[in-house]
Amino acid sequence: MKIAFFGAGQIGSALIKGMLHSNRISASEIYVKGGHSQTAANLQKELGFQLLTNLNDLFEMDLLVIATNNNNVLPILKSLPKTVLDKKIPIVSVAGGINLIEMTSVVGADYPVAHCIPNTPVQVGAGVLGVSFTKNIQPEEKEFILKSLSPLGAVYEVAEDDLGIVGSIAGCTPAFVAMLIESLGDAGVLHGLKRDLAYELVEQMLQGTATLALENKLHPAVLKDGVTSPGGSTIRGVAALEANNFRHALIAAIDATMSE
Ligand SMILES: NC(=O)c1ccc[n+]([C@@H]2O[C@H](COP(=O)([O-])OP(=O)(O)OC[C@H]3O[C@@H](n4cnc5c(N)ncnc54)[C@H](OP(=O)(O)O)[C@@H]3O)[C@@H](O)[C@H]2O)c1
Known part of the structure:
Protein backbone atom coordinates (compact mmCIF):
# COMPACT_ATOMS: atom_id res chain seq x y z
CA MET A 1 0.00 0.00 0.00
CA LYS A 2 1.58 3.28 -1.07
CA ILE A 3 0.17 6.65 0.02
CA ALA A 4 1.21 10.07 -1.29
CA PHE A 5 0.61 13.14 0.85
CA PHE A 6 0.49 16.66 -0.49
CA GLY A 7 1.45 18.87 2.44
CA ALA A 8 3.14 17.94 5.70
CA GLY A 9 2.02 20.87 7.87
CA GLN A 10 -0.04 20.57 11.05
CA ILE A 11 -2.61 18.05 9.89
CA GLY A 12 -0.51 16.47 7.13
CA SER A 13 2.24 15.58 9.60
CA ALA A 14 -0.37 14.31 12.10
CA LEU A 15 -1.83 12.00 9.42
CA ILE A 16 1.62 10.72 8.39
CA LYS A 17 2.61 10.10 12.02
CA GLY A 18 -0.70 8.31 12.62
CA MET A 19 -0.14 5.98 9.67
CA LEU A 20 3.34 5.14 10.97
CA HIS A 21 2.10 4.82 14.57
CA SER A 22 -0.36 2.13 13.45
CA ASN A 23 2.50 -0.07 12.18
CA ARG A 24 0.18 -1.02 9.32
CA ILE A 25 2.23 1.03 6.90
CA SER A 26 5.96 1.66 6.82
CA ALA A 27 7.92 4.82 6.04
CA SER A 28 9.00 3.26 2.73
CA GLU A 29 5.34 3.23 1.62
CA ILE A 30 4.74 6.93 2.35
CA TYR A 31 5.58 9.61 -0.21
CA VAL A 32 5.30 13.31 0.57
CA LYS A 33 5.16 16.29 -1.76
CA GLY A 34 5.92 19.42 0.22
CA GLY A 35 5.29 23.08 -0.50
CA HIS A 36 7.74 25.97 -0.70
CA SER A 37 9.41 25.71 2.70
CA GLN A 38 11.63 23.05 4.30
CA THR A 39 8.73 21.68 6.38
CA ALA A 40 8.38 18.39 4.47
CA ALA A 41 12.16 17.90 4.14
CA ASN A 42 12.65 18.45 7.88
CA LEU A 43 9.91 15.96 8.72
CA GLN A 44 11.40 13.49 6.24
CA LYS A 45 14.65 13.54 8.24
CA GLU A 46 12.68 12.70 11.39
CA LEU A 47 10.30 10.06 9.98
CA GLY A 48 12.19 8.60 7.03
CA PHE A 49 9.44 8.66 4.37
CA GLN A 50 10.16 9.37 0.69
CA LEU A 51 10.07 12.90 -0.67
CA LEU A 52 8.13 13.08 -3.90
CA THR A 53 9.50 15.44 -6.54
CA ASN A 54 8.25 13.94 -9.81
CA LEU A 55 4.45 13.91 -10.15
CA ASN A 56 4.72 10.99 -12.60
CA ASP A 57 5.73 8.83 -9.60
CA LEU A 58 2.16 9.25 -8.33
CA PHE A 59 1.17 6.53 -10.80
CA GLU A 60 2.63 3.98 -8.35
CA MET A 61 0.38 5.14 -5.47
CA ASP A 62 -2.76 3.48 -4.10
CA LEU A 63 -4.10 6.62 -2.38
CA LEU A 64 -3.51 10.38 -2.63
CA VAL A 65 -4.09 12.60 0.42
CA ILE A 66 -4.26 16.37 0.01
CA ALA A 67 -3.43 18.16 3.28
CA THR A 68 -2.73 21.69 2.09
CA ASN A 69 -4.59 24.94 2.61
CA ASN A 70 -7.73 25.46 0.58
CA ASN A 71 -6.18 27.60 -2.17
CA ASN A 72 -3.73 24.83 -3.12
CA VAL A 73 -6.25 22.02 -3.58
CA LEU A 74 -7.65 22.74 -7.06
CA PRO A 75 -4.21 23.64 -8.53
CA ILE A 76 -2.88 20.32 -7.19
CA LEU A 77 -5.77 18.42 -8.75
CA LYS A 78 -5.19 20.25 -12.05
CA SER A 79 -1.49 19.26 -11.93
CA LEU A 80 -2.16 15.51 -11.64
CA PRO A 81 -0.77 13.59 -14.63
CA LYS A 82 -3.30 12.00 -17.01
CA THR A 83 -1.92 8.54 -16.13
CA VAL A 84 -3.01 9.09 -12.49
CA LEU A 85 -6.44 10.34 -13.49
CA ASP A 86 -6.95 7.42 -15.89
CA LYS A 87 -5.98 4.97 -13.13
CA LYS A 88 -8.54 6.65 -10.82
CA ILE A 89 -6.26 6.54 -7.78
CA PRO A 90 -8.61 7.52 -4.91
CA ILE A 91 -8.13 11.02 -3.49
CA VAL A 92 -8.84 12.17 0.07
CA SER A 93 -8.75 15.91 0.73
CA VAL A 94 -8.71 17.21 4.29
CA ALA A 95 -8.89 20.86 3.28
CA GLY A 96 -11.88 22.35 5.06
CA GLY A 97 -13.02 24.87 2.47
CA ILE A 98 -13.02 22.98 -0.85
CA ASN A 99 -16.03 20.76 -1.44
CA LEU A 100 -16.58 17.61 -3.45
CA ILE A 101 -18.34 19.40 -6.31
CA GLU A 102 -15.39 21.78 -6.71
CA MET A 103 -12.96 18.85 -6.69
CA THR A 104 -14.91 16.68 -9.14
CA SER A 105 -15.28 19.69 -11.46
CA VAL A 106 -11.51 19.21 -12.00
CA VAL A 107 -11.06 15.43 -11.90
CA GLY A 108 -14.47 14.33 -13.20
CA ALA A 109 -17.78 13.30 -11.65
CA ASP A 110 -16.87 9.59 -11.65
CA TYR A 111 -13.50 10.05 -9.97
CA PRO A 112 -13.35 8.57 -6.43
CA VAL A 113 -12.90 11.54 -4.10
CA ALA A 114 -13.46 11.86 -0.35
CA HIS A 115 -13.68 15.03 1.71
CA CYS A 116 -12.41 14.30 5.19
CA ILE A 117 -12.07 16.34 8.38
CA PRO A 118 -9.68 14.67 10.83
CA ASN A 119 -8.51 15.90 14.22
CA THR A 120 -4.95 16.02 15.52
CA PRO A 121 -5.19 12.87 17.76
CA VAL A 122 -4.96 10.92 14.47
CA GLN A 123 -1.20 11.03 15.09
CA VAL A 124 -1.58 8.44 17.86
CA GLY A 125 -4.35 6.46 16.14
CA ALA A 126 -6.99 8.00 18.42
CA GLY A 127 -8.47 10.50 15.98
CA VAL A 128 -12.01 11.26 14.93
CA LEU A 129 -12.49 11.55 11.18
CA GLY A 130 -15.67 12.74 9.45
CA VAL A 131 -15.71 11.70 5.80
CA SER A 132 -18.02 12.35 2.84
CA PHE A 133 -17.86 10.83 -0.63
CA THR A 134 -18.73 11.84 -4.15
CA LYS A 135 -22.15 10.55 -5.08
CA ASN A 136 -20.88 8.41 -7.98
CA ILE A 137 -18.25 6.62 -5.92
CA GLN A 138 -18.31 2.82 -6.22
CA PRO A 139 -18.88 0.78 -3.02
CA GLU A 140 -15.46 -0.89 -3.33
CA GLU A 141 -13.76 2.51 -3.75
CA LYS A 142 -15.54 3.81 -0.64
CA GLU A 143 -14.59 0.67 1.32
CA PHE A 144 -10.96 1.07 0.27
CA ILE A 145 -10.85 4.68 1.47
CA LEU A 146 -12.59 3.88 4.78
CA LYS A 147 -10.20 0.97 5.38
CA SER A 148 -7.19 3.11 4.49
CA LEU A 149 -8.23 5.79 7.02
CA SER A 150 -9.12 3.34 9.79
CA PRO A 151 -5.60 3.12 11.35
CA LEU A 152 -5.99 6.81 12.25
CA GLY A 153 -8.97 6.44 14.60
CA ALA A 154 -12.76 6.32 14.48
CA VAL A 155 -14.06 7.11 10.98
CA TYR A 156 -17.64 8.36 10.53
CA GLU A 157 -19.32 8.79 7.16
CA VAL A 158 -21.39 11.99 7.27
CA ALA A 159 -23.18 14.25 4.80
CA GLU A 160 -20.79 16.85 3.44
CA ASP A 161 -23.04 19.62 4.82
CA ASP A 162 -22.30 18.25 8.33
CA LEU A 163 -18.51 18.22 7.94
CA GLY A 164 -18.32 21.77 9.33
CA ILE A 165 -19.97 20.96 12.64
N1 LIG B 1 -4.83 21.67 11.66
C1 LIG B 1 -5.90 20.90 11.86
O1 LIG B 1 -6.18 20.42 12.98
C2 LIG B 1 -6.82 20.59 10.71
C3 LIG B 1 -7.84 19.63 10.91
C4 LIG B 1 -8.65 19.29 9.84
C5 LIG B 1 -8.49 19.90 8.60
N2 LIG B 1 -7.51 20.84 8.43
C6 LIG B 1 -7.36 21.45 7.10
O2 LIG B 1 -6.12 21.00 6.57
C7 LIG B 1 -5.59 22.01 5.72
C8 LIG B 1 -4.15 22.26 6.12
O3 LIG B 1 -4.15 22.77 7.45
P1 LIG B 1 -2.82 22.80 8.32
O4 LIG B 1 -3.23 23.29 9.66
O5 LIG B 1 -2.10 21.49 8.20
O6 LIG B 1 -2.00 23.95 7.52
P2 LIG B 1 -0.42 24.14 7.44
O7 LIG B 1 0.22 23.72 8.71
O8 LIG B 1 -0.21 25.51 6.90
O9 LIG B 1 0.04 23.09 6.33
C9 LIG B 1 -0.21 23.24 4.96
C10 LIG B 1 0.96 22.62 4.24
O10 LIG B 1 0.68 22.57 2.85
C11 LIG B 1 1.91 22.70 2.17
N3 LIG B 1 1.68 23.08 0.77
C12 LIG B 1 1.27 24.27 0.28
N4 LIG B 1 1.18 24.20 -1.07
C13 LIG B 1 1.51 22.93 -1.42
C14 LIG B 1 1.58 22.23 -2.66
N5 LIG B 1 1.28 22.84 -3.82
N6 LIG B 1 1.97 20.94 -2.65
C15 LIG B 1 2.26 20.32 -1.49
N7 LIG B 1 2.21 20.92 -0.28
C16 LIG B 1 1.83 22.21 -0.25
C17 LIG B 1 2.63 23.76 2.97
O11 LIG B 1 4.00 23.64 2.75
P3 LIG B 1 4.99 24.93 2.78
O12 LIG B 1 4.72 25.64 4.07
O13 LIG B 1 6.32 24.27 2.71
O14 LIG B 1 4.66 25.75 1.56
C18 LIG B 1 2.24 23.43 4.40
O15 LIG B 1 3.22 22.63 5.05
C19 LIG B 1 -6.48 23.24 5.85
O16 LIG B 1 -7.32 23.28 4.72
C20 LIG B 1 -7.28 22.96 7.10
O17 LIG B 1 -8.59 23.50 7.01
C21 LIG B 1 -6.66 21.18 9.45
Whole structure:
Protein backbone atom coordinates (compact mmCIF):
# COMPACT_ATOMS: atom_id res chain seq x y z
CA MET A 1 0.00 0.00 0.00
CA LYS A 2 1.58 3.28 -1.07
CA ILE A 3 0.17 6.65 0.02
CA ALA A 4 1.21 10.07 -1.29
CA PHE A 5 0.61 13.14 0.85
CA PHE A 6 0.49 16.66 -0.49
CA GLY A 7 1.45 18.87 2.44
CA ALA A 8 3.14 17.94 5.70
CA GLY A 9 2.02 20.87 7.87
CA GLN A 10 -0.04 20.57 11.05
CA ILE A 11 -2.61 18.05 9.89
CA GLY A 12 -0.51 16.47 7.13
CA SER A 13 2.24 15.58 9.60
CA ALA A 14 -0.37 14.31 12.10
CA LEU A 15 -1.83 12.00 9.42
CA ILE A 16 1.62 10.72 8.39
CA LYS A 17 2.61 10.10 12.02
CA GLY A 18 -0.70 8.31 12.62
CA MET A 19 -0.14 5.98 9.67
CA LEU A 20 3.34 5.14 10.97
CA HIS A 21 2.10 4.82 14.57
CA SER A 22 -0.36 2.13 13.45
CA ASN A 23 2.50 -0.07 12.18
CA ARG A 24 0.18 -1.02 9.32
CA ILE A 25 2.23 1.03 6.90
CA SER A 26 5.96 1.66 6.82
CA ALA A 27 7.92 4.82 6.04
CA SER A 28 9.00 3.26 2.73
CA GLU A 29 5.34 3.23 1.62
CA ILE A 30 4.74 6.93 2.35
CA TYR A 31 5.58 9.61 -0.21
CA VAL A 32 5.30 13.31 0.57
CA LYS A 33 5.16 16.29 -1.76
CA GLY A 34 5.92 19.42 0.22
CA GLY A 35 5.29 23.08 -0.50
CA HIS A 36 7.74 25.97 -0.70
CA SER A 37 9.41 25.71 2.70
CA GLN A 38 11.63 23.05 4.30
CA THR A 39 8.73 21.68 6.38
CA ALA A 40 8.38 18.39 4.47
CA ALA A 41 12.16 17.90 4.14
CA ASN A 42 12.65 18.45 7.88
CA LEU A 43 9.91 15.96 8.72
CA GLN A 44 11.40 13.49 6.24
CA LYS A 45 14.65 13.54 8.24
CA GLU A 46 12.68 12.70 11.39
CA LEU A 47 10.30 10.06 9.98
CA GLY A 48 12.19 8.60 7.03
CA PHE A 49 9.44 8.66 4.37
CA GLN A 50 10.16 9.37 0.69
CA LEU A 51 10.07 12.90 -0.67
CA LEU A 52 8.13 13.08 -3.90
CA THR A 53 9.50 15.44 -6.54
CA ASN A 54 8.25 13.94 -9.81
CA LEU A 55 4.45 13.91 -10.15
CA ASN A 56 4.72 10.99 -12.60
CA ASP A 57 5.73 8.83 -9.60
CA LEU A 58 2.16 9.25 -8.33
CA PHE A 59 1.17 6.53 -10.80
CA GLU A 60 2.63 3.98 -8.35
CA MET A 61 0.38 5.14 -5.47
CA ASP A 62 -2.76 3.48 -4.10
CA LEU A 63 -4.10 6.62 -2.38
CA LEU A 64 -3.51 10.38 -2.63
CA VAL A 65 -4.09 12.60 0.42
CA ILE A 66 -4.26 16.37 0.01
CA ALA A 67 -3.43 18.16 3.28
CA THR A 68 -2.73 21.69 2.09
CA ASN A 69 -4.59 24.94 2.61
CA ASN A 70 -7.73 25.46 0.58
CA ASN A 71 -6.18 27.60 -2.17
CA ASN A 72 -3.73 24.83 -3.12
CA VAL A 73 -6.25 22.02 -3.58
CA LEU A 74 -7.65 22.74 -7.06
CA PRO A 75 -4.21 23.64 -8.53
CA ILE A 76 -2.88 20.32 -7.19
CA LEU A 77 -5.77 18.42 -8.75
CA LYS A 78 -5.19 20.25 -12.05
CA SER A 79 -1.49 19.26 -11.93
CA LEU A 80 -2.16 15.51 -11.64
CA PRO A 81 -0.77 13.59 -14.63
CA LYS A 82 -3.30 12.00 -17.01
CA THR A 83 -1.92 8.54 -16.13
CA VAL A 84 -3.01 9.09 -12.49
CA LEU A 85 -6.44 10.34 -13.49
CA ASP A 86 -6.95 7.42 -15.89
CA LYS A 87 -5.98 4.97 -13.13
CA LYS A 88 -8.54 6.65 -10.82
CA ILE A 89 -6.26 6.54 -7.78
CA PRO A 90 -8.61 7.52 -4.91
CA ILE A 91 -8.13 11.02 -3.49
CA VAL A 92 -8.84 12.17 0.07
CA SER A 93 -8.75 15.91 0.73
CA VAL A 94 -8.71 17.21 4.29
CA ALA A 95 -8.89 20.86 3.28
CA GLY A 96 -11.88 22.35 5.06
CA GLY A 97 -13.02 24.87 2.47
CA ILE A 98 -13.02 22.98 -0.85
CA ASN A 99 -16.03 20.76 -1.44
CA LEU A 100 -16.58 17.61 -3.45
CA ILE A 101 -18.34 19.40 -6.31
CA GLU A 102 -15.39 21.78 -6.71
CA MET A 103 -12.96 18.85 -6.69
CA THR A 104 -14.91 16.68 -9.14
CA SER A 105 -15.28 19.69 -11.46
CA VAL A 106 -11.51 19.21 -12.00
CA VAL A 107 -11.06 15.43 -11.90
CA GLY A 108 -14.47 14.33 -13.20
CA ALA A 109 -17.78 13.30 -11.65
CA ASP A 110 -16.87 9.59 -11.65
CA TYR A 111 -13.50 10.05 -9.97
CA PRO A 112 -13.35 8.57 -6.43
CA VAL A 113 -12.90 11.54 -4.10
CA ALA A 114 -13.46 11.86 -0.35
CA HIS A 115 -13.68 15.03 1.71
CA CYS A 116 -12.41 14.30 5.19
CA ILE A 117 -12.07 16.34 8.38
CA PRO A 118 -9.68 14.67 10.83
CA ASN A 119 -8.51 15.90 14.22
CA THR A 120 -4.95 16.02 15.52
CA PRO A 121 -5.19 12.87 17.76
CA VAL A 122 -4.96 10.92 14.47
CA GLN A 123 -1.20 11.03 15.09
CA VAL A 124 -1.58 8.44 17.86
CA GLY A 125 -4.35 6.46 16.14
CA ALA A 126 -6.99 8.00 18.42
CA GLY A 127 -8.47 10.50 15.98
CA VAL A 128 -12.01 11.26 14.93
CA LEU A 129 -12.49 11.55 11.18
CA GLY A 130 -15.67 12.74 9.45
CA VAL A 131 -15.71 11.70 5.80
CA SER A 132 -18.02 12.35 2.84
CA PHE A 133 -17.86 10.83 -0.63
CA THR A 134 -18.73 11.84 -4.15
CA LYS A 135 -22.15 10.55 -5.08
CA ASN A 136 -20.88 8.41 -7.98
CA ILE A 137 -18.25 6.62 -5.92
CA GLN A 138 -18.31 2.82 -6.22
CA PRO A 139 -18.88 0.78 -3.02
CA GLU A 140 -15.46 -0.89 -3.33
CA GLU A 141 -13.76 2.51 -3.75
CA LYS A 142 -15.54 3.81 -0.64
CA GLU A 143 -14.59 0.67 1.32
CA PHE A 144 -10.96 1.07 0.27
CA ILE A 145 -10.85 4.68 1.47
CA LEU A 146 -12.59 3.88 4.78
CA LYS A 147 -10.20 0.97 5.38
CA SER A 148 -7.19 3.11 4.49
CA LEU A 149 -8.23 5.79 7.02
CA SER A 150 -9.12 3.34 9.79
CA PRO A 151 -5.60 3.12 11.35
CA LEU A 152 -5.99 6.81 12.25
CA GLY A 153 -8.97 6.44 14.60
CA ALA A 154 -12.76 6.32 14.48
CA VAL A 155 -14.06 7.11 10.98
CA TYR A 156 -17.64 8.36 10.53
CA GLU A 157 -19.32 8.79 7.16
CA VAL A 158 -21.39 11.99 7.27
CA ALA A 159 -23.18 14.25 4.80
CA GLU A 160 -20.79 16.85 3.44
CA ASP A 161 -23.04 19.62 4.82
CA ASP A 162 -22.30 18.25 8.33
CA LEU A 163 -18.51 18.22 7.94
CA GLY A 164 -18.32 21.77 9.33
CA ILE A 165 -19.97 20.96 12.64
CA VAL A 166 -18.15 17.61 12.84
CA GLY A 167 -14.91 19.55 12.40
CA SER A 168 -15.99 21.96 15.13
CA ILE A 169 -17.00 19.48 17.80
CA ALA A 170 -14.24 16.96 17.04
CA GLY A 171 -11.55 19.00 15.24
CA CYS A 172 -11.47 22.32 17.13
CA THR A 173 -12.21 20.85 20.53
CA PRO A 174 -8.80 19.24 21.17
CA ALA A 175 -7.72 22.87 21.76
CA PHE A 176 -10.57 23.41 24.25
CA VAL A 177 -9.83 20.11 25.99
CA ALA A 178 -6.15 21.08 26.23
CA MET A 179 -7.33 24.27 28.00
CA LEU A 180 -9.50 22.12 30.28
CA ILE A 181 -6.50 19.92 31.16
CA GLU A 182 -4.41 23.01 31.87
CA SER A 183 -7.12 24.61 34.02
CA LEU A 184 -7.85 21.51 36.08
CA GLY A 185 -4.09 21.00 36.41
CA ASP A 186 -3.77 24.56 37.76
CA ALA A 187 -6.49 23.75 40.29
CA GLY A 188 -4.54 20.67 41.35
CA VAL A 189 -1.38 22.73 41.75
CA LEU A 190 -3.33 25.33 43.74
CA HIS A 191 -4.23 22.57 46.16
CA GLY A 192 -0.68 21.25 46.45
CA LEU A 193 -0.19 18.67 43.67
CA LYS A 194 2.95 18.59 41.56
CA ARG A 195 2.13 19.97 38.11
CA ASP A 196 3.11 16.85 36.10
CA LEU A 197 1.03 14.61 38.34
CA ALA A 198 -1.93 17.01 38.19
CA TYR A 199 -1.93 16.99 34.35
CA GLU A 200 -1.58 13.22 34.20
CA LEU A 201 -4.47 12.66 36.62
CA VAL A 202 -6.70 14.86 34.48
CA GLU A 203 -5.61 13.18 31.23
CA GLN A 204 -6.27 9.70 32.64
CA MET A 205 -9.64 10.87 33.99
CA LEU A 206 -10.66 12.20 30.55
CA GLN A 207 -9.64 8.99 28.83
CA GLY A 208 -11.44 6.88 31.44
CA THR A 209 -14.62 8.95 31.33
CA ALA A 210 -14.72 8.76 27.54
CA THR A 211 -14.09 4.99 27.60
CA LEU A 212 -16.85 4.49 30.19
CA ALA A 213 -19.31 6.52 28.11
CA LEU A 214 -18.38 4.76 24.87
CA GLU A 215 -18.30 1.20 26.21
CA ASN A 216 -21.52 1.44 28.22
CA LYS A 217 -23.24 3.82 25.78
CA LEU A 218 -24.14 6.00 28.75
CA HIS A 219 -26.11 9.22 28.42
CA PRO A 220 -23.87 12.04 29.71
CA ALA A 221 -26.46 12.96 32.35
CA VAL A 222 -26.38 9.39 33.70
CA LEU A 223 -22.61 9.59 33.91
CA LYS A 224 -22.82 12.89 35.80
CA ASP A 225 -25.58 11.68 38.13
CA GLY A 226 -23.49 8.64 38.99
CA VAL A 227 -20.79 10.89 40.45
CA THR A 228 -23.02 13.33 42.35
CA SER A 229 -24.07 12.05 45.76
CA PRO A 230 -26.68 14.13 47.66
CA GLY A 231 -25.10 17.12 49.36
CA GLY A 232 -21.66 15.94 48.20
CA SER A 233 -18.63 17.73 46.83
CA THR A 234 -19.29 16.92 43.14
CA ILE A 235 -22.78 18.48 43.07
CA ARG A 236 -21.30 21.60 44.69
CA GLY A 237 -18.78 21.70 41.83
CA VAL A 238 -21.56 21.16 39.25
CA ALA A 239 -23.53 24.08 40.74
CA ALA A 240 -20.40 26.27 40.63
CA LEU A 241 -19.90 25.41 36.95
CA GLU A 242 -23.55 26.22 36.18
CA ALA A 243 -23.21 29.55 38.02
CA ASN A 244 -20.31 30.31 35.66
CA ASN A 245 -22.23 29.39 32.50
CA PHE A 246 -20.12 26.30 31.78
CA ARG A 247 -22.58 24.81 29.27
CA HIS A 248 -23.24 28.13 27.60
CA ALA A 249 -19.50 28.84 27.36
CA LEU A 250 -18.96 25.59 25.45
CA ILE A 251 -21.98 26.00 23.18
CA ALA A 252 -20.93 29.61 22.45
CA ALA A 253 -17.39 28.44 21.68
CA ILE A 254 -18.63 25.90 19.12
CA ASP A 255 -20.99 28.52 17.71
CA ALA A 256 -18.00 30.85 17.31
CA THR A 257 -16.05 28.18 15.39
CA MET A 258 -18.99 27.90 12.97
CA SER A 259 -19.14 31.62 12.16
CA GLU A 260 -16.86 33.01 9.43
N1 LIG B 1 -4.83 21.67 11.66
C1 LIG B 1 -5.90 20.90 11.86
O1 LIG B 1 -6.18 20.42 12.98
C2 LIG B 1 -6.82 20.59 10.71
C3 LIG B 1 -7.84 19.63 10.91
C4 LIG B 1 -8.65 19.29 9.84
C5 LIG B 1 -8.49 19.90 8.60
N2 LIG B 1 -7.51 20.84 8.43
C6 LIG B 1 -7.36 21.45 7.10
O2 LIG B 1 -6.12 21.00 6.57
C7 LIG B 1 -5.59 22.01 5.72
C8 LIG B 1 -4.15 22.26 6.12
O3 LIG B 1 -4.15 22.77 7.45
P1 LIG B 1 -2.82 22.80 8.32
O4 LIG B 1 -3.23 23.29 9.66
O5 LIG B 1 -2.10 21.49 8.20
O6 LIG B 1 -2.00 23.95 7.52
P2 LIG B 1 -0.42 24.14 7.44
O7 LIG B 1 0.22 23.72 8.71
O8 LIG B 1 -0.21 25.51 6.90
O9 LIG B 1 0.04 23.09 6.33
C9 LIG B 1 -0.21 23.24 4.96
C10 LIG B 1 0.96 22.62 4.24
O10 LIG B 1 0.68 22.57 2.85
C11 LIG B 1 1.91 22.70 2.17
N3 LIG B 1 1.68 23.08 0.77
C12 LIG B 1 1.27 24.27 0.28
N4 LIG B 1 1.18 24.20 -1.07
C13 LIG B 1 1.51 22.93 -1.42
C14 LIG B 1 1.58 22.23 -2.66
N5 LIG B 1 1.28 22.84 -3.82
N6 LIG B 1 1.97 20.94 -2.65
C15 LIG B 1 2.26 20.32 -1.49
N7 LIG B 1 2.21 20.92 -0.28
C16 LIG B 1 1.83 22.21 -0.25
C17 LIG B 1 2.63 23.76 2.97
O11 LIG B 1 4.00 23.64 2.75
P3 LIG B 1 4.99 24.93 2.78
O12 LIG B 1 4.72 25.64 4.07
O13 LIG B 1 6.32 24.27 2.71
O14 LIG B 1 4.66 25.75 1.56
C18 LIG B 1 2.24 23.43 4.40
O15 LIG B 1 3.22 22.63 5.05
C19 LIG B 1 -6.48 23.24 5.85
O16 LIG B 1 -7.32 23.28 4.72
C20 LIG B 1 -7.28 22.96 7.10
O17 LIG B 1 -8.59 23.50 7.01
C21 LIG B 1 -6.66 21.18 9.45
